[in-house]
Amino acid sequence: MKTFLSPKEILQIEERPTENLEAYNYYLIGNDYYWRSLEKQNFEIAIKMYAKAIDKAFKIDQDLPQAHLALGYYYYWGFLDYKKALEEVKIAENILKNNSECIYTEAVIYRPAGGCS
Secondary structure, three states: OOOOOOHHHHHHHHOOOOOOOOHHHHHHHHHHHHHHHHOOOHHHHHHHHHHHHHHHHHHHOOHHHHHHHHHHHHHHHOOOHHHHHHHHEEEHHHHOOOOEEEEEEHHHHHHHOOOOO
């Protein structure tokens, strides 16, 4: 079975995920605190780290789809704001057409939201 990629898909594969190590470091610290335990203080620190990572990413590129996806998670997990979370995920999905993480994230948000639109 052979797979053919469009020129746009090839560029997306070859593109470096980030040039901003500071934003990426905040993201990794956020992940560390998020997965440590179910203690409230760890989640609060994770949310703060994610917010810093998102801010740094948007300073580089306002249209960065991964930052919009992260912001969707931020609104969902941090504040249970389903509407804002979906808006951000849809922005990322419009750029990353048929991206499995975007589709999955939409489903995760829709489930507790009761199919909000």
